[in-house]
Amino acid sequence: MEKLLEVKDLEVSFQTYAGEVRAVRGVTFDLYKGETLAIVGESGSGKSVTSQTIMKLIPMPPGKITNGQILFDGVDLVPKSNKEMEQIRGKDIGMIFQDPMTSLNPTMKVGMQIMEGLIKHQNMSKANAKSRAIELLRLVGIPMPEKRVNQYPHEFSGGMRQRVMIAIALASSPKLLIADEPTTALDVTIQAQILDLMKDLQKKLDTSIIFITHDLGVVANVADRVAVMYAGKIIETGTVDEIFYNPQHPYTWGLLASMPSLDNEGGEELTAIPGSPPDLSNPPKGDAFAPRNHYAMKIDFEQEPPMFKITDTHYAATWLLHPDAPKVEPPEAVKKRMISLSTSHLIKEGK
Template sequence: MKNILELNNVNVSFHTFAGEVKAVRGVNLHLEKGESLAIVGESGSGKSVTSKSIMRLLPEKTSEIKEGEILFEGRDLTKLSNREMEKIRGSEISMIFQDPMTSLNPTMTVGKQIMEGLRKHQNLSKNEAKERAINLLKLVGIPNPELRINEYPHQFSGGMRQRVVIAIALACNPKVLIADEPTTALDVTIQAQILDLMRDLQQKTGTAIILITHDLGVVANLSQRVAVMYGGTIVETGTTDEVFYNPKHPYTWGLLSSMPKLNSADKELMAIPGTPPNLLNPPKGCPFAARCPYAMQVCVDNMPDVTDVTSTHKTACWLLDERAPQVEPPEAALVGGAR
């Protein structure tokens, strides 16, 4: 299938009083039409910065895309003006943010907030936009949409507000939908409903989804491919089955080991010791080396090359070098039947 979105050697920095924070370093990713890609990792790994770079939503005065290209249908988004990006945001690429209460304007009815994008990007009349907004509320599972379209965000529960945010994101039939921690602020039952809704909507609309999350359970339920991010870099990519059942990077092992499993309720969860690297002065070698129990001197001194495990599975780790010692993943990282 043809890639609808490609990130090639993307580097993003923030300029602070303490110095330059190199938040994203040499990221390469692609997204095919209609597929779902999850980007996972700890807080501070660069997931949200990567997604906001695609949308060009980073603050202009304090951040910059220093290098690389972000190709959407062959157009480099980093070269577009703000006015050109405004035509793409919400229309062809949309974003769902993690907190629905702060994503919605409390002074406007939800109907007006859905209609706003429709009238701007699709030139619909007020009545046409209202009818489309009602259909969108119905599509995302909000009962009595003809009445609720006139209500304000505070009159909706957290789960219903997130459904409204999804309706706004889907209003103009975007080709790419970026969901940044879409279920973080919701309880477990509502999380499951929102994930079912997103899976169902993707099947109906064919929209490609980038899911930003630290929750591996969410990944297993929604995504076809996974990119594991650490220290501003991509350390492993592959299909969901490859990353869950045949992980190759020690950081991925650590993430999987820290995931609760149904058959191990009485066991203590594993934790990755140490802290993420300081990106004011990023390490010259593998960013995970300082926390990796298998690190060698070469890991500290040199950034590893990306190794092809299969045609779809790639890992940046010196342990895959033929000269490295043979290391097996810890038992806790073997997902087995946990999915």
């Protein structure tokens, strides 16, 4: 498979009154053409900053890329000016934000908001751009697109507004689509519809997707690969099956254990990860997750673990994978969740 995006040792900091906050600390990952990569982690883990840095959308200052490369189609985006990035945003890289009501212009008809990118990036006439906008609204599942193209955002429901945002992001047929928590503000039924829509559109358009979320459950049937982020670093990465059925990092165990289960007949309580993420204005020594890790060893508080190889596609940064470390099994709550996920997957596949 051909690589579309290579992020290499990316570091991003913000200057604040409390000092320098190191929001992203040496993030490295690849994205292949036609692939969906989910980046998962709690609020403050650095996933949204990473995605916005790819598009050079972080405010500079106070934000600053202090190290690393962002190779998109072999070209490094880091040194590019804002004016140069304007030719890439929308045309080659599209973005869907968390809350469509704060992203859509309330004073403009939705059709015109879709048409803007077509007129700017593809030099379309207004008439052709409007026809394309109607096509895109139909593509994302909005009924009566000929009528809806002349309506304002407040005339759409939350789920329909998110569909409009997807239409805008897809208008110029970008090679890469970044979806930053696109279903968080939606109810579960609409959330499932939006996820199915994105999966369907990816097959039709062969677009690569980076899906940002705090909820592992959301990506189970959407992603090809998963990168788990904590305290500004990727701490585990693998195929979706490897992350869900053979997780290795205690933080990934915690995320899995905190997922609600659909077959929770006994009223089993969700397991919360104890403590809080670290203050990244003063990153801790050793493994940043150690203070919250029930299985932490002395070395976790002294040295940062490297990425240990589990398979050719699966890596995790935990000292538990060192040959001299004690053998530790995932907690029972995680094992139950893995069985539950496996069962629901088989049901969905009709097996």
